[in-house]
Amino acid sequence: MDADPPGLDTFLLAQEPFYTPVGNEVALFEAAFQEKVPLMLKGPTGCGKTRFVEHMAWRLGRPLITIACHEDMTAADLVGRYLLDAEGTVWRDGPLTQAVRFGAICYLDEIVEARQDTTVVIHPLTDERRVLPLDKRNEALIAHPDFFLVISYNPGYQSAVKDLKESTKQRFAALDFTYAEAAREADIVAREAGVAREVAEKLVRIAAASRNLGHRVLEEGASTRTLIRAGKLIARGIGAAEACDMAIVAPLTDDADTRGALRSVVAACL
Amino acid sequence: MRALAASEGEAGPDDAGAALERLLRGRPALHAGFLAARAHVGRHLGAAGLAGWAEDVGALYHANAGPAVIEALWDVERRLLPGAGAATLAELWQAARALCRHAGSRTTLALLAPLGARLVYGDDGRELATRLAALAGLAGRAPDALAPLAGVLARVMEALPPEAMAQWFADGLARHPADRRRRAAWFRLEDKLALRRLDDLAGGLRFAPHEERLKQLAQALFGAEPEVRVLAEPGFVRPRLAGGLLLLPARFPDLPAGDAAGFFEAVVTHAACHRAFTRECFAVGRMKPVQLALVALFEDARVERLAARRYPGLGRLWRRFHTVEASPAQTVGALFARLARALADPAFHDGDGWIAKARGLFERGFAEDAERQGFVTEIARIVGHDLGQLRIPFDAKAYRVAPAYRDDGLGLFDWDETDPANDDVLELMIEAARLRQEEVDAAPPDPSPPEPAAGARLRAAPPREEGTVAGLYPEWDHRLRTELADHVTVRLYPPAAAGSTALAARLDAAGAVAARLDALMRRARLDRPSRLRRQLEGEEIDLEAAQEAMLARRLGELPDPRIHALKRRQGRDVSLLLLLDVSQSTADPVGRSGESVLSTAALAVGLLGAALDGVGDPFAALAFASNGREDVRVTTVKRFAERWDAALPRLAGLAPAYSTRLGAAIRHGAAELAPQPTHRRVLVVVTDGEPSDVDVEDGAYLAEDARRAVAVARGQGLDVFGVALGPAADRACADIFGRRNSFPVARVEELPARLAALYFQLTVR
Ligand SMILES: Nc1ncnc2c1ncn2[C@@H]1O[C@H](COP(=O)(O)OP(=O)(O)OP(=O)(O)O)[C@@H](O)[C@H]1O
């Protein structure tokens, strides 16, 4: 694309990221993209939100800029700052500004992790104005028509402190994500980890059982991601029980009883 | 020494220990014993073994063990010898020598007696050797402990396997490293703690240590947590399903040793299979006891197989306990155990014709339609009849389901559907009914919807005294979809004076919980650090600010000198108002502890209050109940401005009475909390049931009103959460507060351990 500076080419996805749709999220995303309605992907960790965005960026042929939010992130980290060099000062766009300027899809992953005074910079981008104020440059950058903002949000955290402001939430349309249903999840695990379908099915059963413990005992059950990790270990020749212990059970909990229960779950499923 | 003896031994069996033999000639009784023992040992171990043996005997003799000890060991040997090897015998002699050296031969003899008494002929002696070694080890470290121990050793061994026994010794030494008198009390089992430890270590066979893990396992695999009760009843030796309960005997007389974790896992998962797959009870009708037992046996196999389709590992787990071997025995017990194994284990072969036929019928039925429970009854009738033809008697009273992890089957039947003429099952019916009674006794208090009984409870409440009016609040009528203005009156009642010593003592006793909370508190106090930018001074440079300062200088402007960054742990900015439901239902007992819901909740609030005092979060607590809309009764337990100590007596003085008008209480609590100047204002409601009141018939009315009150409070910027005590409250709270914002505490006795933790979870990132 003409408008893309050479730098943004690196954000174009060369190959199709493998993604199995769970519902009609592809069509919904496309519609939101056409209408430029900012999108919030809700769902537990490791259920494929990031992968989905990558896949959609590829489908739509747009560059994708992903920003993993964290607590120490400042507005300047998103928007950009002046730097000094031999000639004097130069302005360097932050990743968000790059996306706004050149029309990329910008994905703010785990936005709750960022402080609320940081996240307010996205507000003017999410209403009709579609502008990004660059205060330091005294400039209001009008978004490229293809600029599209996507955030992810895990509603599983039961913390009053760590939540999105209502005013932030309501600027987005939301797509709910959950883990793919058993057969499809097994397909995903088999493919991504490179294990036999029966192995993947067993891993999926383990995850389903662990998800039954959600809320009361565990914050969340085992995610698709952990299954893929376990599968990869198995594909490398590690024993299935050990691989599950390492990739699924141990990361989920430190409680002795719960570990015991999960180990028995693994034993029952294998 | 050993090399010398060995070369001596090569001369021939009769020469082994020749020197010792010469020595013993002077003591005819011992000499004769020696010759007999040598001959016996020689027969089993041969010349090579004999040499080492003679050396060990000699060593003990030279250690001045005295003839009685040596003779006792010979006696032990006589019983062991077909089973034990030379190495084990050597261990025995050497341990005995260590014992004698440290504790003297009298004590050694006293210890050998109970050890020997446990031996059976042909035993491999491993257990004995391990126990003796543990005793020798103890003798080396605290010889004074052994004489007291000798008197109770039989009991200790009865309770503990060898490794656990060694552990118990070690515990005693660790507990009393110096004080001999108290150490003696430990080893004489006169120390309370010694007995407790003994119980704990024996706990391998008790359910309690496995309970939490297995509840979680059942929840994970089958989506439902079992309610388990352990009953010590004479004659009750198999698990039993009783409605929603799983009853477990306190003792299983025939438990497989050493695998308690697996055994209880098998028990719980088997019971869970019935819950998942035995869709309806079997009608007893005209079936005879033998047919009932067969129905249960086939049904066990059916549900286990269904479960193993999804969880093959469970099949392997259960098979571990099917240890019966193929045999021609034709008693009912033997046949049923083998049939159970045949159905569970495709690789099992048994030549019996009846078993083969039963197996064939089951396989056919299962292949046709495994989900159809009815086929089980049909084949039970057929093979039960065959058993009669074979003239194999069935004694319902003596029959025990095998393997031991399976339930006794009585809970699978609908005893109401028994043919009146069917006298044979009368006893089983009575037994089943007896347990149904247990079930009622053991069932937790049912905090179900506002039933008429609530009215009866209310009449028992103390006579009405007027409290001061604290506020008028609206109420939401969900059918009219409108708010009824000034509909409820909230009145303040002074707290009852009560001594708080009992509560203080319970708070002290909850030390472990308090310690955990302490850790949480420290974390809360520290919170995560955050970076304060643009400071005049600080431990690091704020790059951003530095850049700007440089820029400003280049542009010839006055730079902002605040170019440092500081890491600071920022103070918490949360206040909490707790609303405690003290309606009549909180008088119900919790579990088997005898404490009421309210006193358990008071303990929880006490722990939370102390923790908050430590953190410094502003905190207030109100207790609430209601007696109609004119009298929503609120008692202040603690005001924001007060110190925590002042609240304790009031907390102790709370008494359960009246009903639960939740919405009004929430509105009143929100009104108190809203003026707090903190960034976060958290309202937590602890309740044990659905809202109800004397003047409300419509079950949904008060719940809808409470929902509305929560929404309004959230609109004011308050964070509102519900803590639900017991399952019924869970459902109600999820509706009122939303799933994410309600925290079920299914077992109320866990509340003290969980309430404060919940609060910190809510307010710490
Ligand atoms: N529907 C799907 N199609 C293909 N792969 C999937 C799908 N769902 C999950 N995955 C796999 O699961 C892994 C984890 O997914 P992803 O990283 O997208 O999770 P996430 O929801 O973004 O997690 P987090 O919230 O932690 O960022 C992916 O690497 C991918 O392999």
Ligand SMILES: [Mg+2]
């Ligand atoms: Mg059964």
